[in-house]
Amino acid sequence: MLEGLIGLLVHYARSSDQSIRSLIQESHFMTIFIGILNIHSQWRAKQRAALGLKYLSQSAHTQVATGDLEPQPPRGFCAPLVLICGKASMPSLCPIHNASCEENSSFCLLKGNAIGPLVELLNDKNTDVQIAAVEALFTLVLDPQSLTNSREVLEQLDLFDTAVTLFKKSRPGELQERIISMVDRFLRIESLIQSYSLDQDLVRALVEALKHGTTNTKRHAQDILTNLRELSGVGGRTSNHSRGRRTNR
Template identity: 25%
Template sequence: MAKTLSEIELTDHHKLFLVKDGGALGPLLQLLSHDNLGMKTVAVKALKNLSSLPQNGLQMIKEGALGPLFDILYRHSLSSPSLREQVAVVIMHLAKSTNTPATDHEQISLLESNEDIFKLFSLISFTGPDIQRNILEAFCAMCRSSSGPDIRAKLRQLPAVQVLVQLCEINNQTVRVRSSAVKLFYCLTVDGDDISFQDHVGQRCIQTLLKIINTSTDEEESNAAMGIISNLPNNIQITQWLLDSGALDTIFAFITDGNQNALNKKHGIEDAAKALCRFTVATNKEWQRKVAESGFIRVLVLLLVSGTPLTKQYAAVSLKQFSESSASMSQPLKKTIAFICCFASSETGCQVHRGICKVESSFCILEANAVDPLVRILEDGDIGACEASLDALLTLIDNERLQSGSKVLDKVNAIPPIIKLLSSTSTKLQEKALDALERIFRLPEMKQRYATLAQMPIVDITQRGSSGIRSMAAKVLAQLNVLGEQSSYF
């Protein structure tokens, strides 16, 4: 009977019936402890067949299947290599079952203690490719479950990152093992700190990850490798290694390969846009120049239009960082005295920076036609994207650019959406909008044009907002002559 269950093709309906109503699970679990190796083997194969259905996997965990399965996996005297391979598949199925919607309201953990985690992970270094791959996939599933944060933290306390880096770098490693190792490595980078990775990630590891992105036919693997790149510690050494290893070309090809709308690829592009942010910081204009010369600024503008909210957010962050450098990179206009006397200048320069701006040399977001899509994002509703876009637009009204930048924002109709952000559920976004309006309303013509539109939302903040933001709102109302300078709101 067990042999039949191990070999027969079953529908999901029949698998569920056999476990839930057919009474098959109890006898199969008993057979796992049978002295006869052949009996153990057919029982494990039957469980492998039934456990591919997540509901059944959860039931097996609840009824204590893990104990005898781990006994077979760890105690070689009770099993054979092929049997342990089958057990590893069952454990992988059980791990994946913990990610099903049925577990949303009950936390079901595959591994309870640090010792359980250590014992299972240690097998990766002492087993063949098939067992390695299934254990890696089991840990991937556990890292994505409701208990994922705890599992990830415990793995980072082990030498897990070091083991995974080695599995990625070994040239003779099977592709499927490497792929599973990369995916688990990515899981561990999601919420880890710099200390967890900086001792194990060197230039060789970075070159390996970039090679995987460039050559892998497994889209999930290449996405995971890009995710690792995006989450690496943001320090000068790693950034330089990335540049030296050709990361910009890899990221550019990844974003522009023409398959941006695939669901899996969208997540990868989010990570690619995030990875790019480390190269666009205003504190290193040489890095910015390399990114701009690679053609990224126009790509970032396209991502503002077509990307997911998170992609738009990261694209806006990079454009903001570029724009912070534009004033110092814009070339002054050159006019001779004779030219000024005899002719009207045909070269008026950038409306904001008053010099000659080019996308690749001065990183000007106005020249790159980024301002309109940034304004549209303000009305998208995603808080992260709105905040990043507003930050980018505010670089146009910094310091001496206040008047010229405000005129540009007025021309593209950016000020009404900024005023609408005063009603946002995000206090931080309200603060940024108030900061923008406080600057803009220093100009009498802007105050006259938009005071009526802004007055009521600002008054609402003085009545409903937190103490800090009420004071900011009151100062803007004083600019609009709605409150006196001695108001109790200050």
């Protein structure tokens, strides 16, 4: 029954209908999905909840792209932001959407406090759950400018280190292909690729992915290796960097 109910909510979360979007915000869909992740329920329910968060996040990006959620300056409230941001005075811009997203939003993963639970889900024992979490988090790294703006907060939420660690441990298959796609996205940001340029464990994992991964995995591995080698120098250098960058924060 739980799986069926969550599946129904996920169906609504994919809708572009304005009245349903209003219902999603009023009924706090994001809070419901996060609750499913936090109570350690059945893996299929967690998978569907993570996918629900993915669709809510995609909806936010779609509304911005279509002009339903025009990026706003940090001043008075604007009507097109009602669905994602609610009523607020003098709101600050969300670094992900460049819009005035309100706390506890049902569309913004950052303001809805969904990023932390999704990052934790990357360590789940079920591969299907991990893949769903990767898909949801991938919506945060699609736009280079948005990723640059939100880099600091996403780093604080441990997204980058956890994703890189998962990639290092992943084997050839769908999970590896999905996670390396995310890693490729955020390692296009100069400040981030500099942080990982001397991580020899990452380089070894990329070389293995280049040898044994799927076609898409090999393409992403080649792109990342090229960028890393251009930054660190041909041949690379030995380093104990792996997680050491945390000590420099």
